[in-house]
Amino acid sequence: MTRALIVIDVQESFRARPLWETISDPEIAGQVDRLVRLARRAGDLVVWVLHAEPGSGDVFDPALGHVRLMAELERRDDTEPLIHKTSHNAFTTTNLQQLLTERGIRELTVCGIRTEQCVETTTRVAGDLGYLVTLVIDATATNPIPHRDAPADRSIAEMLSDPRTLSAQEIIRRTEYALAGRFATIATVEQLEAAAGSPA
Template sequence: MTRALIVIDVQESFRARPLWETISDPKIADKVNRLVRLARRAGDQVVWVLHSEPGTGGVFDPALGQVRLLEEVEPPMGDEPLIHKTSHNAFTTTNLQQRLTERGIHELTLCGIRTEQCVETTARLASDLGYQVTFVVDATATNPVPHRDAPEDQSVAALLADPRTLPAEEVIRRTEYALAGRFATIATVDELEAAAGLPA
């Protein structure tokens, strides 16, 4: 086993926010489940990562009960660790690198929420740490990004009405361009299944 699938922040915290109605792929769990089944079939390690902000009183505060996998996601099995992070990337505040090193893993496949934030940040750091990274772009999801001068407490309607807002599809496209050939190989779920010899 030299590969691991890292499932990042596919959690109910996001669905608990009004912004969920703008998510680029409300059925992201379906694609994540396909990747999990593919990894298990290949004998790859699966690592589950959840974002946690203890004591904040928000949807990422574990005390509120939303810091758990989306209910549609296949649950962890056997020796698949579930780790909690408090930084954007999955390495800085966890023992992820130690776990991977102990298992001799040097290839990572990444998916999760949000495309340009926690998943991309993890991809960049993983690349710098020497891992070979595959970024499964269609198994990530994100929201429209407000302009830097937009009010922090604006409504979803105001976000969508603001012509300066960057649409989710554009966020994903830009992330793909930024990572490709520098920090990661870009792939889709269909491509990985095809490479594994599974029918389309």
């Protein structure tokens, strides 16, 4: 085993936010589950990552109960590590690198939420650390991003109608262009299934 699937922040915290209605792929858990099944069948390590902000009082505060995998996903407790991070990338505030090194992992497949934030940042750090990274672009999801000068108290409808708002599709496209050939190979779930010989 030299390869691992890193599942980043596919957690109920995001569903508990009003912004969830703008998510690029409400079925993200289904895409991730396809990758998990592929990884298990290949004998790859599956590492689950959750984002936590203890004491924050928001949906990422573990005390509120949302910091858990989305209901459609099931972790194998005995063989699949679960780590909690408090930084945007999955390395800085965790033992992820140690865990991968101990198992001789050199190749990573990365997926999760949000495309341009925790997923992209983890991918960049992993690339800098020398891992061969595949980012599965259609197993990531994100939300539109308002302009930095936009009022913070606007409604979702007002944010979406603002021409300065960056759409989720634009963000995903930008991430794909920024990472491809620099920090990662870009792939789709279907491409990985085809390379494995059959759908998960």
